[in-house]
Amino acid sequence: MTTTSGEAALFGILATLMVIAAxxxxxxxxxxxxxxxxxxxxxxxxxxxVANEAPxxxxxxxxxxxxxxxxxxxxxxxxxxxxxxxxxxETIKGQRWIGIVFGAxxxxxxxxxxxxxxxxxxxxxxxxxxxxxPTGLAKILFGDYVIGMEVIGVLLVTAxxxxxxxxxxxxxxxxxxxxxxxxxxxxxxxxxxxxxxLPAPGVYAQNNAMDTPALGPDGQPLExxxxxxxxxxxxxxxxxxxxxxxETLRSHLGLPAVGTALDDPQIPAxxxxxxxxxxxxxx
Amino acid sequence: MIPxxxxxxxxxxxxxxLVKAVLILVFLLTSVLVAIWFERKVVGRMQVRPGPNVHGPxxxxxxxxxxxxxxxxxxxxxxxxxxxxxxxxxxxxVFCSLxxxxxxxxxxxxRLPFTxxxxxxxxxxxxxxxxxxxxxxxxxxxxxxxxxWSSGSTYPLLGSVRSTAQxxxxxxxxxxxxxxxxxxAGTMSTSSIVNEQTGRWFFIxxxxxxxxxxxxxxxxxxxxxxxxxxxxxELVSGYMTEYSSMKFAWFFLAEYINMLNVSAVCVxxxxxxxxxxxxxxxxxxxxxxxxWWPLLWFLVKVWLLMFVFxxxxxxxxxxxxxxxMVFGWKVLIPAALGWLxxxxxxxxxxxxxxxxxxxxxxxxxxxxVVVVATVxxxxxxxxxxxxxxxxxxxxxxxxxxxxxxxxxxxxxxxRARRRPVTVSVDAADGADADSDPQExxx
Numbered sequence: 126m127t128t129t130s131g132e133a134a135l136f137g138i139l140a141t142l143m144v145i146a147a148x149x150x151x152x153x154x155x156x157x158x159x160x161x162x163x164x165x166x167x168x169x170x171x172x173x174x175v176a177n178e179a180p181x182x183x184x185x186x187x188x189x190x191x192x193x194x195x196x197x198x199x200x201x202x203x204x205x206x207x208x209x210x211x212x213x214x215e216t217i218k219g220q221r222w223i224g225i226v227f228g229a230x231x232x233x234x235x236x237x238x239x240x241x242x243x244x245x246x247x248x249x250x251x252x253x254x255x256x257x258x259p260t261g262l263a264k265i266l267f268g269d270y271v272i273g274m275e276v277i278g279v280l281l282v283t284a285x286x287x288x289x290x291x292x293x294x295x296x297x298x299x300x301x302x303x304x305x306x307x308x309x310x311x312x313x314x315x316x317x318x319x320x321x322x323l324p325a326p327g328v329y330a331q332n333n334a335m336d337t338p339a340l341g342p343d344g345q346p347l348e349x350x351x352x353x354x355x356x357x358x359x360x361x362x363x364x365x366x367x368x369x370x371x372e373t374l375r376s377h378l379g380l381p382a383v384g385t386a387l388d389d390p391q392i393p394a395x396x397x398x399x400x401x402x403x404x405x406x407x408x
Numbered sequence: 409m410i411p412x413x414x415x416x417x418x419x420x421x422x423x424x425x426l427v428k429a430v431l432i433l434v435f436l437l438t439s440v441l442v443a444i445w446f447e448r449k450v451v452g453r454m455q456v457r458p459g460p461n462v463h464g465p466x467x468x469x470x471x472x473x474x475x476x477x478x479x480x481x482x483x484x485x486x487x488x489x490x491x492x493x494x495x496x497x498x499x500x501x502v503f504c505s506l507x508x509x510x511x512x513x514x515x516x517x518x519r520l521p522f523t524x525x526x527x528x529x530x531x532x533x534x535x536x537x538x539x540x541x542x543x544x545x546x547x548x549x550x551x552x553x554x555x556x557w558s559s560g561s562t563y564p565l566l567g568s569v570r571s572t573a574q575x576x577x578x579x580x581x582x583x584x585x586x587x588x589x590x591x592x593a594g595t596m597s598t599s600s601i602v603n604e605q606t607g608r609w610f611f612i613x614x615x616x617x618x619x620x621x622x623x624x625x626x627x628x629x630x631x632x633x634x635x636x637x638x639x640x641x642e643l644v645s646g647y648m649t650e651y652s653s654m655k656f657a658w659f660f661l662a663e664y665i666n667m668l669n670v671s672a673v674c675v676x677x678x679x680x681x682x683x684x685x686x687x688x689x690x691x692x693x694x695x696x697x698x699x700w701w702p703l704l705w706f707l708v709k710v711w712l713l714m715f716v717f718x719x720x721x722x723x724x725x726x727x728x729x730x731x732x733m734v735f736g737w738k739v740l741i742p743a744a745l746g747w748l749x750x751x752x753x754x755x756x757x758x759x760x761x762x763x764x765x766x767x768x769x770x771x772x773x774x775x776x777v778v779v780v781a782t783v784x785x786x787x788x789x790x791x792x793x794x795x796x797x798x799x800x801x802x803x804x805x806x807x808x809x810x811x812x813x814x815x816x817x818x819x820x821x822x823r824a825r826r827r828p829v830t831v832s833v834d835a836a837d838g839a840d841a842d843s844d845p846q847e848x849x850x
Contacts, residue, residue, distance in 0.1 A: 161493070191546065200573065257411050
């Protein structure tokens with residue numbers, strides 16, 4: 126089987142780009158750039174697989190490695206920190222030399238295995254892909270190598286379970302859920318605790334500053350609507366100030382006191398209910 | 409003819425592919441303009457307001473005006489941004505979203521008017537076309553992730569971290585629901601899957617998978633109620649906060665094209681693709697399933713799903729992030745896995761043992777009845793004996809702080825309750841007296 130000129134051109138272009146990207150992985154300063162270089166290499170590899178009539182391998186490479194594995198890598202990189210640089214100090218003494226020795230050992234093993242492999246004669250793509258590429262692959266994986274597949278499956282499940290067990294931690298106390306919080310609130314009802322959230326300061330009052338208590342439906346200031354810190358410091362406006370302020374405002378504006386009719390239509394009326402109750406209060 | 413693919417592309421050459429690709433591009437871009445108008449109009453009607461109605465008839469030109477505005481806005485690059493990646497991210501998003509429609513069949517073989525030259529209404533197809541759709545979607549996420557990261561700002565980064573977690577978890581559920589289609593159809597090529605749905609559309613036998621797909625397709629496109637990567641109330645606008653002008657428009661475009669993509673894939677895999685719905689398909693011996701008619705049914709179905717998107721957006725509230733993750737991992741994925749096991753067993757029995765459809769349905773209904781009855785009449789859980797009173801717990805046993813042993817209870821933290829506030833004398837005269845017990849809560 127010969128290579129067509131189109132295939133050769135594709136390989137020439139992609140291989141150059143891939144080598145550049147692979148070098149970028151080595152020399153990139155930021156971890157995310159290195160990760161992007163790997164993604165680029167993976168996608169180019171996938172294109173080469175598809176061009177070599179292995180569409181399943183190519184597409185699955187993108188779905189699994191680019192879409193899931195590298196994405197998890199990026200996820201961790203982002204969680205660790207945007208600009209976290211690797212520290213180059215050795216934590217284990219002689220770590221580098223041990224690493225180099227093990228690497229060389231792996232290389233020797235791989236080369237000797239590759240050198241002693243006796244590859245069978247190629248069947249040819251036409252025959253291998255006779256029942257479409259995925260079906261052919263499935264027949265080999267789940268027919269000839271089914272034991273291997275199952276062993277790997279068991280291994281992966283064990284590893285996943287181990288991950289769960291290792292990251293599991295015991296709770297010290299009971300878990301607080303929405304339901305338990307609701308039950309707690311109801312149980313505290315007799316002590317005078319509210320079921321609802323606390324009112325915000327300044328609601329229905331003369332101004333919406335933090336130190337102004339909200340007015341309740343009865344027109345009375347609600348002390349607990351003012352933030353606790355202000356109350357401890359004694360910085361909240363007192364009820365007398367709140368209730369008196371309307372009177373002050375009216376006297377500043379030269380308006381008649383509460384109770385008499387408003388004649389001037391240009392001055393907006395101050396809302397009725399609070400007028401009413403505050404008059405009563407002062408009596 | 410490609411082995412394992414139903415559509416016949418043998419008559420196509422480079423020019424046909426080019427024309428089809430350009431047509432798909434034009435279709436997608438105009439559809440996005442219509443989709444934006446459609447969404448705003450429908451959501452408007454659902455919220456009892458008219459929606460866009462100023463530019464053009466029925467406000468149809470509103471999205472055109474918006475696009476013009478985005479084009480002419482100042483294109484800003486934030487100082488903290490990683491320039492190259494910042495520019496690359498929206499491109500990845502749009503590019504990947506444009507790729508999906510290459511394998512979606514718009515119709516069967518169509519004949520070009522005034523010629524005797526026929527070609528499938530589909531750009532291309534191959535034995536792993538549906539996996540290719542998944543691959544495009546998973547690469548498209550890089551646009552969102554890198555966009556958030558390269559902005560060099562906190563909210564976008566949070567948005568992109570959320571989006572990664574979200575897409576990975578919902579892609580699993582989506583992939584599992586697609587596997588049940590593969591099992592039933594026996595193929596992964598889109599045209600063959602549509603061909604397998606001649607008798608019945610797959611959403612009927614695969615109803616659970618269909619429901620899981622529809623839920624996870626909304627999660628996958630970051631749409632309400634799953635739009636956590638761009639939750640306005642929490643993250644400004646998530647990963648696209650720092651984007652403006654055309655770069656923002658690209659993200660926007662990608663989002664709407666992705667909606668069209670997942671709808672089209674759903675139609676192809678579950679809703680019979682371009683096939684006419686039942687009463688129509690019976691007319692004149694399937695006349696409406698030939699020629700250019702199928703294009704109409706395909707578009708109608710896609711836009712029905714787009715309506716579902718808008719409907720869901722107009723109806724449901726955004727989920728809390730932890731609830732969303734719990735829903736994905738503890739409900740959708742186990743449900744999809746369980747369904748897959750059931751389907752595989754049924755399919756094995758059906759094909760391997762040659763059991764007829766009626767027997768199979770009868771047996772399944774019987775099993776269902778037995779399961780429901782067992783669940784209903786199962787004796788309720790015995791009330792566990794009251795736990796022994798918690799043993800005395802010494803937090804500093806042996807001089808070191810130690811956690812409680814099983815059966816011991818952690819004493820309440822001294823900091824759990826804040827010290828009560830003393831009520832000032834001034835406040836006492838007009839204030840309601842029962843405010844003091846509230847102190848602990850603020």
